[in-house]
Amino acid sequence: IKPSFKLDDRKITERRLIANEFNKYFVSIAIKLNDSCSDDGIPVEGLPSFSDFLPKACPTSIYLSDCSQFEIMDIIKELKSGKSSDIPINVIKKSSTIISPYLANLFNNCMKDGLFPDELKLGKVTPIYKKEKSTDCDSALIPLL
Secondary structure, eight states: OOOEEEEETTTOOHHHHHHHHHHHHHHHHHHHHHHHHHHHHHOOTTOOGGGGGGGOOOOOSSSOOOHHHHHHHHHHHHHOOOOOEEEEEHHHHHHHHHHHHHHHHHHHHHHHOOOOOOGGGGOEEEEESSOOOSSOHHHHEEEEO
């Protein structure tokens, strides 16, 4: 059964035309309502706020609080000296009290603004072969960041 729609005493069966006519009708409702309102418009005082329709806040939802310089210092203390870096780890550790407030400010602003420097989006991947020999290249490598 094909859907049909009666418009100006003629039967329309094309779906696109039916959809367009429904669209015109529903758009015209708002225009007619706006035209029928007085110059004062619709009183807004009695209407609920949009926030009344939002669900209650969930305290267990994800929320990132700002990191402190002390958190940064703790992370720097945990860095392993054998890991690859452009700056030697011992230099980072010795200067942690100086650089941690600046790093905390940088990270907090990145999270707040949603903008991250391209350098923070990169990682060095070093492929290391597993001990057992394999002909499959994907399973023979372990990616290290």
